[in-house]
Amino acid sequence: MTETVEREIAGPRTYRNSAALVDNADPVWQAAADNGLIDIAVDHESNNRLVVPETGHAFANMCSCSYLGLNRHPAVLEGVVDAVRDTGTIELMTSTTRIRPTIQRRLEEELGDLFGAHALLSTTCSTVTAGLLPLLASGHLAPGGPRVMIFDRYAHFSMAYVKATCAQESLVLTSGHNDIDFIADACRKYPSVAYVADGAYSMGGAAALDQLLELQDRYGLYLYFDDSHSLSIMGERGEGFVRSRTAPGPLTTIVASLGKGFGSGGGVALLHNAAQAEFLARHGGPLGWSQNLSVPTIGAALGSAAIHRSPELGELQAQLRANLALFDELLPTPLSGNGLPVRRIDVGDADRAVRLSTELYQRGFYSSAVFFPIVPKGQAGLRVMIRADMDRSDLTAFAAHVTELSSAE
């Protein structure tokens, strides 16, 4: 094709740029693949012992988001079986805006009560984001007309993905990570602003919540948090980092995956009233299509909700804290002591991160090598997620291997 035609066809690549993404990341993915680090299929008897059946290679999963180990909890598994036996169905395969099984309403009520909010369910947390954010941008979730949308630079991909869609409705900006000055400036410049961010970040750390709430008080800043990485692990009822500190309201929405600490699957929006939920079910695109949160998943979530009401939740949270304390003692990182379960072992160079991950995998521990675009360029490393159901001996051994391998390089 002539260059002129290509220029005519090519998009602006303001909010995404596949070529930059692929050109940078694919060689590293390929190195990971060459070292056997991706496309691994396993049997497993616990989260600490996954086995590749072809080779018998066994390893501990150091990067599962099942922070409390609920993905294998008997009550969660039995929740699936009970739900399927009781209802005799997988899903209605009808738009849940119109008709849904009573067991789904039961879960909405259960989560609403547990977390002090009006709960809207969907198939995944990214579906909630995809349905909700454009309506926030267009000014349909809060007064003040089209709302300037500020995405934190480190906001999860599932939020960054909808930037272009939001930009159809309003001005979209990207702030530095936790850049309160940038957000404050925008609040002074524009009549209505929203800030879109993780609560607890998928790559570690947390939102600057106190300062953000101050901006909300002063300027009416709308706050949208995906708090998937802290749900269940913090708070008396597992309400998570953000919900422990503030409530959903006319200018605050919290969403979360139920497929991480919570141990089931699907996504939830914690809203401040039923009217907002109904509005989103009507107009929130994927929130209204007939892709249902399945009955088995609802059953798992009900099983998990019961654990959240029992003393066991506190025990599991305490185990997680103890494992985190041990890890932080053995392998101090800049994230040490933050009370959240994601840790990063900084390496810098992507190839070196892949090498380290490979060595560790061979020694029986899978930790994710993370590199651009998962983390910024030059900040490659290993991502480790601490869980309540990790063995202290495994953590100790893992830390020793990391220390040995890092000093050897």
Added chain:
Amino acid sequence: MTETVEREIAGPRTYRNSAALVDNADPVWQAAADNGLIDIAVDHESNNRLVVPETGHAFANMCSCSYLGLNRHPAVLEGVVDAVRDTGTIELMTSTTRIRPTIQRRLEEELGDLFGAHALLSTTCSTVTAGLLPLLASGHLAPGGPRVMIFDRYAHFSMAYVKATCAQESLVLTSGHNDIDFIADACRKYPSVAYVADGAYSMGGAAALDQLLELQDRYGLYLYFDDSHSLSIMGERGEGFVRSRTAPGPLTTIVASLGKGFGSGGGVALLHNAAQAEFLARHGGPLGWSQNLSVPTIGAALGSAAIHRSPELGELQAQLRANLALFDELLPTPLSGNGLPVRRIDVGDADRAVRLSTELYQRGFYSSAVFFPIVPKGQAGLRVMIRADMDRSDLTAFAAHVTELSSAE
């Protein structure tokens, strides 16, 4: 806010326009709500008898996408229980690009074999679309540089949703429905073009497949079909409308929901090779995040796959055809005889469609009132989906009510 600032903030609204959507649709949704047609929670003993527990009102579901009734099939339900018991897990809660349970690989192989393709799984079909289409637009799935993306005007919302994201990478156009001349013109004008459409349309009818394949032969047109509404119901192994007639290839991708005729949940891309699947798992955004297709859903799908290999599939397809023939005889519509299960009873005016749906619901039949933006303005009506497990007596009674109520207006 001043008008100037609002103008500065407001987006171009080229690919979506929340205000137009909400302003047009909400009054009709409200009328539906006022008539008790949305937000219905039910118990049910079959797809033909849903019961509102508070009132005891019982009705048949005339708008479930479970075209073969597999959402309640014992083998599908037992598939869930077996998978959970065998694996002892809900999901690994780790990016499946890195690690996935062997039961997921088993389902990939099973679907690949069943449908003659390389199968890539995800949480929903819309997730597959969201991950794949921007990479098609940017020129990463086929040679020829950025690819002009033509979306059929009636392509499902889950595809239309990603227009703005695709437009970041390439020129995005919207064609009339099945407007072959428009597509051919674009093929002559631009060096590489893709056409994005339903195979069997969610609101009835099908793609103009023969003519599209001709354009593919002549101009290298990439064809992307979401064939969710015909999977399982057509073809010896339930391969659906498009796959019965053509295969995935370097310029053809078929995606489908497993949560409709197939009776389980999740989404699948039928690709032409493993390399494409791996590329998408690496770079396809939501296809690589750690939102997993859950083990219970995989179990349901394995149960359904076994039915697809048995003579029962043909029997269920025949029952569906018989029910369709009966419906078409009783209530002829422009879609009669097309072999697909979606029917529309045209009403025209949205309020009248809501009234008709209300009357039918009170008489024991839920059919969806559909209106803008679900269908074009002025083309409101009832959407009815025929299933294999409908009772002939229910169909006969439903048709009689429609005839009576329509003539009374």
